[in-house]
Amino acid sequence: MANPQINVLLFGKRRPPRSVAALPSHTIDGPADIDAAVQGADRVLVIGTDSDLAAVRTRLMRTDLLGIEVAHLPGRRGAVRARTAAAQRVPLIRDETGTVIVGSAHWLPPAGASTVHGEAVVDDAMLFNGDVAAVRIEPTYGPPGLRAAIATGPLRRRRWISGRAVQLGTTGVRVLRDGVAAPREARRSTFYRHTTGWLRVGS
DSSP states (O other), X not given: OXXXXXXXXXXXXXXXXXXXXXXXXXXXSSHHHHHXXXXXXXXXXXXXXXXXXXXXXXXXXHTTOTTSEEEEESSSSOHHHHHXXXXXXXXXXXXXXXXXXXXXXXXXXXXXXXSEEEEEXXXXXXXXXXXXXXXXXXXXXXXXXXXXXXXXXXXXXXXOEEESEEEEEEXXXXXXXXTEEOXXXXXXXXXXXXSSOEEEEOO
């Protein structure tokens, strides 16, 4: 792409690295700021946390702008590569509320409980039926799109199951997305691969 328009999105009062200081920068405080900052951009550089990146990708999905390339800079390193590296379309993982996850999501016991009680499946494979301490869900950069595992002790190896979707029916669960807790407990939760992937700028 010749002379692409690259915009920098700054979260949490962060400042842009010197190598991208000449690019248009936008301070982000909410969804409306994201919508304004991505207008006309071919690529955006997100300087913030996983939850900040998830907020940007959620807005791009909801506004049908998944053709915009996205680079993530958690800190101040890698800015030059974020400007110049090629982008690759990879799976976009969302849930039934229309919220994207970037790093991981968790199903945690409801208030006052020590386990999650219910049944979960990854595509057609049973993840669990009964009680578990917790479940971790992660997007993958290749097909089928996500993987899920029952949380175990720190010295035990997780058994991951990969698929396009993971679904839970339960008596109650707390949902955590990229470290941010959902406002209320749920009895059903689903994470699945969106019909269109997102354009990830490699790091």
